[in-house]
Amino acid sequence: MRISRFAFFYSKQGFVWQSLKAQRVFLSNKTLDRLADLRKADLKEPRLLTLFGDEYTKLRETGILVTDNKEEMMIARSRKLSISNQIQGLYLIVTTTCNLDCTYCLYRASGSKSLTGKVANRQMSPDTAIEAIHHFSNQVANNDRSGEYWEQVTLYGGEPLLNTRAILAAIQQVRTEQKLGRLVRDCRIVINTNATMTNDPAVDVLIKEGVEFQVSIDGFEEVHNLNRVMKSGNGSYAKVMEGLEILHSKGASIVPMITVSDDNLNEIPTFVPWLVDRFGIREYYMSVLMSGTGDTRHDYPEAAARQMALAAEAAKRLGAKDFGVCSQFHTLESGSTSISECGTSRKITVFPDGDLHVCQALEETGLSKIGTLRDGINTDSRSAWLNRTRFENTECLDCPAIAGCGGGCAAGSFHANGRIDGIDPNKCRWTRAIFESWITSG
Ligand code: SF4
Ligand code: SF4
Numbered sequence: 490m491r492i493s494r495f496a497f498f499y500s501k502q503g504f505v506w507q508s509l510k511a512q513r514v515f516l517s518n519k520t521l522d523r524l525a526d527l528r529k530a531d532l533k534e535p536r537l538l539t540l541f542g543d544e545y546t547k548l549r550e551t552g553i554l555v556t557d558n559k560e561e562m563m564i565a566r567s568r569k570l571s572i573s574n575q576i577q578g579l580y581l582i583v584t585t586t587c588n589l590d591c592t593y594c595l596y597r598a599s600g601s602k603s604l605t606g607k608v609a610n611r612q613m614s615p616d617t618a619i620e621a622i623h624h625f626s627n628q629v630a631n632n633d634r635s636g637e638y639w640e641q642v643t644l645y646g647g648e649p650l651l652n653t654r655a656i657l658a659a660i661q662q663v664r665t666e667q668k669l670g671r672l673v674r675d676c677r678i679v680i681n682t683n684a685t686m687t688n689d690p691a692v693d694v695l696i697k698e699g700v701e702f703q704v705s706i707d708g709f710e711e712v713h714n715l716n717r718v719m720k721s722g723n724g725s726y727a728k729v730m731e732g733l734e735i736l737h738s739k740g741a742s743i744v745p746m747i748t749v750s751d752d753n754l755n756e757i758p759t760f761v762p763w764l765v766d767r768f769g770i771r772e773y774y775m776s777v778l779m780s781g782t783g784d785t786r787h788d789y790p791e792a793a794a795r796q797m798a799l800a801a802e803a804a805k806r807l808g809a810k811d812f813g814v815c816s817q818f819h820t821l822e823s824g825s826t827s828i829s830e831c832g833t834s835r836k837i838t839v840f841p842d843g844d845l846h847v848c849q850a851l852e853e854t855g856l857s858k859i860g861t862l863r864d865g866i867n868t869d870s871r872s873a874w875l876n877r878t879r880f881e882n883t884e885c886l887d888c889p890a891i892a893g894c895g896g897g898c899a900a901g902s903f904h905a906n907g908r909i910d911g912i913d914p915n916k917c918r919w920t921r922a923i924f925e926s927w928i929t930s931g
Contacts, residue, residue, distance in 0.1 A: 491531050494554045497564075497889045498525055499928065506550050506928060509567050509825040511892035514551045520544045524553070565763070567892065568880035571827040575632050577623040578641045578836035580849050583613045583655040584887065585841060587647040589683050589725055592716040593783035594749065596647075597670075600903045602782075602853040604647055610746055611841035612651075615658035620862050622662035626671035628866075640676040644700075645849060647840075649672055651805060658706035660698050679703055681746070683717070684732030687774050689905035693739070700744045703774075708753040708760045715752045737768045745773040749793045751786050760801040765809040774812045775800065779850070780915040781904020789920035796927065817920065820893040821927050830895025833857070833874045839865070847874045856909060862865070874899075877910050884912055888899040889926035 497506040500521050504513040509611060516524070537554065538545050547654055548554040552563055557773075572693035582635035585603050587594075595925075596604040603609075622642065629640055642663055644656050655675040666672040684704040697700075706711045706729050714724025736743050745764055749757060757775065764770060767862035775797050777790060786792070801814040820827050834849040840846065860866040888894070897913030897920075905914050 490539060490554055490556055491536060492524060492736075492886065493552055493560055495560075495891075496524070496553045500525065502586055502929070505553055505596075506889055508551055508889045508891050511562050511826070512551060512819070514553055515545065516544055516547075520548075520612070524548075530745070531830065550634050563667070564880055564886070567826050568878050568893055571829050571878045571880065572834070572876055573835045573895070574875050575627075576628045576835060576837055577632065577639060578643065578832060580643045580645050580836055580838040581613070581649075581655075581659055582645050582647070582838060582849055583618065583649045583659070584652040585609055585611045586651050586704075586778040588651065588685060588720060589648065590718055590720050590722075592718070592864050593748065593778055595779050595782055597902060597903055598779070598782050598850070598900070600851045600854050600900055601849075603849070608852065613839075613841035613912040617839070617841065617843050618655040618659040619662045620843070622666060624667075624839070624845075624862055625664040626836065626867075630671055634673065640673050641675065642678050644678070644680040646681070648683055648686065650682055650686040650689055650691070653689055656834040657691055657694060660695070660700070663721065664698075677701060679744075681705075682732075683725065683729065684736065685714045687732040692735075692741075695720075696736075696739050696741045699742070699779040702736055702745055703744045703746050704729070704736070705746045706733070706764070707748055707750070708756045709763075712753045712756050714762075716750065718747075731766055740903070743768055743770060747773065747775045748778060749775055749797060750778055750783060751789060754789075754792055754796050756795060757796050758799040758803055761811075762803040762807055765804045765807045770804075770809050772810050774813065776813055777915045777919045779898055779904070779912050780787045780901035787913075791916050791922040794922035794926070798923070814929050816921070817893065817923050818927060821924065824892075826892050827895050829878055831877075831897070831899050833899055834877070847871065847898060851903060854903065856903075862885055874909075881910065882912065888921065889928070893924065894920045 491509065495507055495509040497508055504515045520541055527528040541548060567667055585606055595601060625746055644659065649656055661676060663672060663676060663678060667674055667676060680703045681703045706913060713726040717725045719725050769812055777793050778785065797814045801811040804811060814819060838846040838849045844858060845860040845866060846852060846857040848857050859870040879891060879894060887890050898911040898915035900917055901911050901913030902911040
């Protein structure tokens with residue numbers, strides 16, 4: 490019997506953190522001191538009983554003291570809880586053209602290049618959009634729909650409003666599949682847009698259809714314009730604000746998508762509550778830069794974690810919820826094991842030519858391709874993306890945040906390590922920083 494590798498000592502706070510179970514185990518000072526001394530020891534039960542007396546049972550039950558076998562079983566259980574392999578999301582890349590030229594666009598990264606070079610300027614035909622929705626409904630038809638089940642279609646680009654014919658065809662097909670019962674009634678339709686083209690008449694149809702507008706905006710004018718620029722080189726802030734005004738005045742559901750970089754770090758605790766208040770926002774999403782998509786200062790993930798927590802707190806007071814920071818804290822507090830956050834096992838991405846990928850961010854690598862609309866999904870290609878979890882990674886097994894961490898982004902790992910199953914540095918350091926502030930604060 491030995492002390493588990495998942496036992497982390499917080500002696501000042503009076504507990505051991507069992508990282509696999511996400512549980513604080515409060516113990517007497519004497520026991521904490523003795524455990525610390527026995528870190529590497531292999532001890533028999535009678536001796537442990539003598540050492541720990543009444544607290545021995547607690548140490549066994551909470552997985553602080555374990556046998557090798559017990560620990561292996563605990564890892565296997567947590568790993569299983571972190572896996573979700575049924576397809577529930579569709580990303581429809583209706584165009585690989587954009588009217589903006591953002592400096593940290595994920596498509597600029599070496600793993601993607603979808604908007605540059607030979608593969609730029611592709612448009613999805615309405616027929617391909619219809620076929621893609623039909624293919625998606627075939628994939629989800631036999632899903633287990635119990636629990637908090639969801640299905641989502643994301644209209645994505647480039648800038649998707651540059652191809653409204655494909656968008657409208659896709660929405661119509663979603664409605665058809667819903668009527669046939671092949672997609673759930675509350676299947677969400679989301680458009681990921683820069684909001685600079687909201688004068689298009691198709692936008693009225695999208696609003697009427699209840700489509701959620703996820704709008705990229707990063708800060709007040711000066712800061713936003715540092716990275717989100719039009720093709721002409723001019724900043725896009727004025728156009729984005731005009732777009733938000735239009736969407737807001739028409740009652741659209743708006744979810745701002747804020748990319749946190751060195752440039753807006755200091756501003757977000759002021760900007761986010763302002764934005765929330767200005768447009769009556771209920772939900773928004775702040776994300777750290779995908780690793781490899783922009784230069785950052787040496788302590789960027791830790792600074793981002795601090796500032797994002799401040800921004801989320803201020804926005805929460807106004808009744809708005811941040812999906813990233815708030816759900817990370819929520820997972821930590823719930824003491825549960827997070828499902829892997831990378832969507833590659835749960836979504837399919839259809840590019841304009843009908844190629845199927847597990848994700849939109851890795852087209853150039855060829856690794857993410859799993860088939861075509863014509864030939865269907867190649868199960869061997871997809872299987873490489875299933876069952877990838879943080880529990881195969883030694884660095885993760887030794888990390889106190891393992892239970893609540895989503896394991897990061899495969900594309901971020903690829904850009905940092907040249908492989909999809911390594912550590913995604915930006916997300917990993919961000920998660921650890923959030924964890925440390927949470928565990929030491931109470
Ligand atoms: S690799 Fe995973 S987390 Fe990263 S962008 Fe793709 S689906 Fe999202
Ligand atoms: S990705 Fe990083 S934060 Fe997450 S479990 Fe692994 S080492 Fe910990």
